[in-house]
Amino acid sequence: MSAPIDMANRFRGFLPVVIDVETGGFNCQTDALLEIAAVIVDFDDGGLLARKETHRFHVKPFDGANVEAASLAVNGIDPDHPLRPAIHERDALGRLFREVRRAVRETRCSRAVLVGHNAHFDLGFLNAAVERCAIKRNPFHPFSCFDTATLCGVAFGQTVLARAVKAAGFVFDEEAAHSAAYDAEVTADVFCEIVNRFRPNFEASLR
Numbered sequence: 001m002s003a004p005i006d007m008a009n010r011f012r013g014f015l016p017v018v019i020d021v022e023t024g025g026f027n028c029q030t031d032a033l034l035e036i037a038a039v040i041v042d043f044d045d046g047g048l049l050a051r052k053e054t055h056r057f058h059v060k061p062f063d064g065a066n067v068e069a070a071s072l073a074v075n076g077i078d079p080d081h082p083l084r085p086a087i088h089e090r091d092a093l094g095r096l097f098r099e100v101r102r103a104v105r106e107t108r109c110s111r112a113v114l115v116g117h118n119a120h121f122d123l124g125f126l127n128a129a130v131e132r133c134a135i136k137r138n139p140f141h142p143f144s145c146f147d148t149a150t151l152c153g154v155a156f157g158q159t160v161l162a163r164a165v166k167a168a169g170f171v172f173d174e175e176a177a178h179s180a181a182y183d184a185e186v187t188a189d190v191f192c193e194i195v196n197r198f199r200p201n202f203e204a205s206l207r
């Protein structure tokens with residue numbers, strides 16, 4: 001009889017954590033990180049991967065950060081809004097990393113690996129913020145990631161997030177899109193759907 005699927009054996013000891021960032025542009029070195037969200041995933045009692053809790057933080061632009069008007073027009077963020085509950089990058093990453101490290105421990109994994117739609121964009125902004133803040137304990141692998149744009153292209157024939165979500169059988173809310181929390185959650189849903197479709201193949205590999 002094969003061993004049950006759990007996070008520690010499914011991805012070679014890595015814990016996939018879905019990350020989405022909203023930014024002030026496309027250059028991770030010069031443009032502001034404005035919002036970051038992380039979705040923790042885990043296997044349920046039936047052995048299916050599902051999203052669990054979501055952690056979201058509004059972020060103050062770092063000193064000297066560039067913010068493009070075109071990017072704000074897309075994500076709808078007003079960095080200077082008096083009611084925006086933004087915190088400094090170091091505080092946001094510290095809180096997020098504590099939750100990720102907790103999940104890594106609870107799932108008996110060794111490290112987190114970033115999951116994102118066009119994942120290297122999110123990983124670039126995450127790594128740049130880690131470097132700016134001189135954070136020593138980054139729970140994420142520095143260069144490996146799972147890119148759902150690629151995975152969705154294989155599984156559903158779609159690489160645009162909205163189209164991939166619909167092809168996977170989920171509803172995509174256009175008005176909620178470009179919120180870090182919403183985009184991370186729908187990305188988590190399609191990632192889990194793809195992983196679950198490959199469950200029989202993985203179980204066969206354990207025999």
